[in-house]
Each structure stands twice: as structure tokens, then as C-alpha cells.
Amino acid sequence: MEEKSETTTMMGLAARLYEKFKKSIDVLSRASKIDVGTTPADVVHRMDKATLLHYHPTVKETAPVPILVIYALVNRYYMLDLQPDRSMIKNLLNAGFDVYLLDWGYPERGDRFLTLEDYIMGYMDESVDFIRNQSGTNSITLFGICQGGTFCIIYSALYPEKVKNLVTVVSPFDTDTDEGLLNVWSKSMNVDKLVDIMGNVSGDFLNFAFLLLNPFRLMFHKYVDFLENLEDENFVTNFVRMERWIFDSPDQAGEAFRKFIKEIYQQNLLAKNRFYLGGKHVDLNKIKMPVLNVFAEFDHLVPPSSSRPFTEAIPSKDKQMLSFNTGHIGIFVGSRSQKEVCPKIAEWLKPRSQIAPRESEKKR
Template sequence: MSPGPLQFDPLDLAREAWEFQKHLADGVRVLGEVADVDYGATEREEVWRDGKTVLYRFVGEGTTATKGPPLLIVYALVNRPYMVDLQHDRSLVKGLLALGQDVYVIDWGYPDRSDRYLTLDDYINRFIDGAVDHLVEVSGGPINLLGVCQGGSFSLCYSALHPEKVRNLVTMVTPVDFQTPDNMLSGWVRDLDVDLFVDALGNVPADLMNASYLMLKPFRLNLQKYVGMVDTFGNPKALEDFLRMEKWIFDSPDQAGEAFRDFIKQFYQGNAFVNGTASIGGQKVDLGFVDMPVLNIYAEQDHLVPPAASRALASLVGSDDYTELGFKGGHIGIYVSSRAQREVPATIHRWLAER
């Protein structure tokens, strides 16, 4: 049968429809076989706490930390920090442990109404500083800091305010110039009446934040990926991986209202790093005081933190030991792709070992 006026073969269309139905039937069977999935693959132990904020030390399986400063991971507030330890075969943490790093992470917890008035000063000069002080006391010297996304911006502020406590700084997919032309998220919030927004809502609901991120690429993130999920129905392992990622994406904390207000105003609307206007707790943040070695890793296909937004750091820090690395991947792929497992932990470890 020849193609019709719409230039498709009805037999091909029928075969495709049959294959799709077969995948759906497989899905009914496989979903019944898939156990409940969770993220966070590596055993960890609590070593310090302040309210809901907990410092965990990762305990490797059969690995021994080499001599050297502890490595503290500071993640963003908008998601749970275990994207860096999603599952056994997709774990930045596991790769770093295997290479001998002593790895810690700050878990911010889930803010509730009692946290409505937490500020950036609380997050940076209370929580991060408290965790760092604990590690400095345990290790006897300054630590290595690894800041991820918004956590990288926090780490830059912290390193500028407390440079004597940070031996080496690693930033990953970290926004520095918040107003690059290709920054879609910045374009959305630059004219937001954030005072009205926070005064009305108090804490910012996680579901609202997730909806905003999904609408940056509405077709791909709301439709295409779920159509693609059907192709995994015959593969329990692939389906588990997909469901684990979905669980992580939608297990998001609310945002403490005052900290959200301050971050949007200073950085997205005021571009505070670039304009030299950043201030935390009444203290001016001058990136010129970030004089320790800096490794800045960005993702070349990042739609949340475009490469130019991260690369702006080179001209702002005071360090004379600055290294920049572009990773072929996206904002999430830099942690979970097979390429990332091969390249990212080894790059960070090698860079730290040389210093």
C-alpha cells in the first residue's frame, strides 16, 4: 500500500501502534515486579546537627580515606542533595570515596513554617560555617569545599567571607553571572515582585518551584520523557532508574521565604557577584578574597546554569590558581551519566591531589 496524502504508510502506523500497545502490556507486568525505589546509595553517618540541618559523613564500602582535608559537598536548597549519590552505578560520592576522598554532605532538611525567617546569613554563616568548624576541629586544618549549583554560589560567598577555613574550592554548575542572555530562568524572575510573592506565600512551595523548572522545557520535560518511558517497560533495571530519578525530582523541599527573597533580589535581579554588591549578614562579599585554588566545572548543555553563567567566575576570583573544565552533558548528566562516572570524580580527585 502506497503512502497517503499525509506521507505515511498506514501499515507502518499500525505496526507502530501495535508495538506501543505491546510496550504498555509489558509495563503492566514489569511495574508489578519493580520494587520501591529510593535514592542515596552510600551508607552515611550523622556527625553534626543544627536544627534540621545535618552534616553526614559517607562511609565507603571497603575504602579508606587517604590523608588530606575532608571534602564537604554543599548542595542547592531546591532539591535533596543525593543527586550526588543517586544509585550504586551513578554516584559521584562513590567515585570520590573509591579514590580515597573523605566525603561529607550537608542535608538542609525540609523547611516548615518555623523556618520562614531563615536568611542567607543563617544558611552561610550559621549552617555552613558550623559544619566547617566541626570538620576543621576534627581534621586540624582548613577543608576542601565542593559547591553544587546554588550551593556553589553559597560556597563562593562562604569562601570569600572565611577564606582561612577553605583550602581548595570546587564549584560545579554554579551560577555566577545570573543575567546572561541565554538564562531563561533569570528572564522569568528578573521582573518578579518577590516581596509580594514571599509576603503572600511565606515559604515557597516545592510544587510551585518544580512546575517552574518543568516549564523551561515544557514539551521535553512534561511529555516527551514520559512517552520515552514506555520504551523502558520491557527492562526492569531501566524502569527502576527512571522511577528513581522521578522520585528525586519531586521529593523537593519548600524554600524558606526570607532566604528565597534575598537570593532572588541579590543574585537574579541584582546580579550581585558581577556588580560587586553581594552582602551576607551585613558583610560585603568580595570574590577577590577567594584566593585559594579554584576548580570550576560547568556543563556544556546546561539549560538551568548556562556555561557563560559559570565561566564568569574566572574574571572575579582573586585566586592565581584557577582551573576551568567544561563537561559534555547537562545539569543533571554531570552527576549521573556514564561519562560523568568515568570523568568527574577522577578529575576532582586529581586536581585536589596536586594541591
């Protein structure tokens, strides 16, 4: 009898697994029309395939110093606005900021000649000037995410007069670390051969490298987890949104990729203060504006040992580090992060953005 009941239990488990597997298809069919990046925004400026978005403010009076969000070239910016209740963008708007975002678009084969100069001294600089003109301010807040944060560091060293505040979030800086596998692998990459032959670097190929960092968790276990949580509608929609983001990987413009990997990842020239862009020295000593360096303690893509040294490398007297017990993605989408990360960043930014008191605050 005992054997039978155990067998039944195991068979029950197998049957449940099979039922869940079948049900997952029905569940996914209902979730096929999910939206991402839904916070309302206008395209206010276009530069080739890049577009500058201006989000609709959610408060009457916004801070006079606008924020320009710079995302990485890898993956898409809507990670910051994945869903209404997990949106760094929305949190910034609700905290009273005027928010712009530079969407790099999807490079095609003809864009493989785009250089880091084109991205940073071209599209980024043009966007900053556009915002300065539109808002009537001399300088703005740069808010860089991951590789976008590295771009913001470079930009701030080249054009310090245009940057009022600099916020970097999980951004690679010092690449002489063996903590992250990407740092380890990129060192032996023959990037010249890769770019010469392929032109652009396939986004799917890079994505595969990211999945390989935790292959069993990311390629198998998360789907088992999904099957376990099929009944939970919130879990399912969050999962589908995340899957959509993960597999939405633009190709990398070849020339920009070549310089970024060779000079920043392999030679670590930025951290050594020997990086040049467009013939100009990217001098870290020029970064004297207020700086907030945010990183995640369990970041497997950009380890804290890569982000942390930036704070020490610059002469700014108003600089601060914020560290959170989360990972590279969790820092943006984790439910705890919504309550901790953005409020703390906003708290740091408010006094440095000369926020006018809101009506409700005036009455007090």
C-alpha cells in the same frame, strides 16, 4: 493488499503502544521499592532540620583534607548518589577522599524566617567548624553544587582561612545573562509579594518552572521514551530513580529565597562584588585559595555564561575551569560523566589535599 498491510503496520504500532502502556504499570510496580542515596553514611551533627552526614571511607587512608559537599536548597542532595554505579559521592570516596555532606532537610512553614545568613553563616559555618575539629585540620575543601556552589563562593569570601580548596560545579554566579530562561524569568518576578503572601515558596511550583524550560521533552517525550525502553531493566530503574529525584522538591525558606533572588539573580550583586551577608561584605578579592570551576556546555538551568565569569572575578593564582559536553543533570548522572567528570575533579584535588600514598601505590 498493500493498503491492508500498511493498515496492519499502523494498527500494529497502535497495539504495541497500548500493550506497552499497560505493561508500564506492571514494570513500575516492580520498581516501586528502589533505593537512592545508598552509600553508607552516619549523621554526625544536627542543626535544627539540617544534618551533617559523614560517609564511610572506602580506602584505608583518606586524604588529610576533608571535603564538605554543599548541595542546592532546591531538590535533594541524593542526585550525587542516585545509584551505586552513578554516584559522585562514591567516586570521591573511591578516589581516597574523606567526604561530608550537609543535608538541608525540608523547611516547613515555621522555617520561612530562615535567612541566607542562617544557611551560610549558621549551618554551613557550624558544619565546617565541626569537620575541622573532628579531622584536626585548619581548613577543608568546599565542594558546591549548583546553588550550593554559590553558597560556597560566598562562604569562601567570608571565611577564607577555613577553606583550603574551592570546587564549584554548575553554579550560578553572573546572572546578567539571557542565555538561561531562569535568568530571564527571575528578572520580572515580584519576589517580595511572593514571599510576603506565600511564606515559603512551594518546591512544586519551582519544579514546574524547571519543567517548563523544555516542556515537550520533559513533560511528554521522556515518557514516550520510557515506554520504548520498558524491556530494559537498567533503563527502567534509572528512569524511576530520576523521576523520584525530580519530584522530590523541598519548599524554599521564604526569607532566604527573597534575598537570593533579589540580590543575586535580579541585581547580580555577587558578581558585581557588592553583595553583603549579615552586614559583612562578601569580597571576592579574598578568594585566593585554589579554585576549580566546573560547568556543563549544554546546561539549560545554569548556562556556562553564568558560571564561567567566576574564574575571572577572583584573584586566586591557582584556578582552573573544567567544561564538559553535557547538561545540568547529565554532569552528575550521565554514564560518560562517571568516567570523566569525577576523575578529573579528583585529579585536580589530589595534589591539593595532600593525599598520602595508598598501600598499593607504596609498593610500586
